[in-house]
Amino acid sequence: MIKNLLLAFIPIFVAVDAIGVLPIYVSFTEGIKKKDKTKIIIQSMITAICLAAFFIFLGKIVFKLLNITVGDFMVAGGLVLLGIAILDILNPGKRRRMPANSLGAVPLGTPLIVGPAVLTTSLIIINEYGAFVTLASVVINVLLAGLIFSSSQILIRILGEAGSKALSKIMSLLLAAIAVTMVRKGIMQFLGPM
Secondary structure, X not given: OHHHHHHHHHHHHHXXXXXXXXXXXXXXXXXXXXXXXXXXXXXXXXXXXXXXXXXXXXXXHHHHHHOOOHHHHHHHHHHHHHHHHHHXXXXXXXXXXXXXXXXXXXXXXXXXXXXXXXXXXXXHHHHHHOHHHHHHHHHHHHHHHHHHHHXXXXXXXXXXXXXXXXXXXXXXXXXXXXHHHHHHHHHHHHHOOO
């Protein structure tokens, strides 16, 4: 059981990529009070776990009923991320791009923490290790992401205000690149069988 959990944990850890999402979290929460950041982190973890649990147990059925492919899901998630990145890059002021009350759910909870990569990886892992082990590995990874986000102040202290702002814009460009990659992979999956 522990061996299976470890084997399931590793690919989910790579798919969640909490360390890669951390700078994006920092840019989205710039100027937000610590108490509100905690609410955002909790909201992102609840959203990610609920979405993953739903998908693990009902994802294949819903996709089949709606005639949605993983490629379709990747394109949709990529377009959402691309829109967020463009708004962030073009926003000239310090004003936040989205309200803090929904920031934890979208884009942090999904598609950044639990998005197409995690959901697709979960589908593969379910077949190998079962739903319980898959869900346990996702929950552990989401909690780990929350812990990493909670430690973001250390990163801000190291970078300083100017460095933090520069990192924020760089991360917006990287987010746009990740979004384009997701769209490209989704299109490749869509066109693959043809």
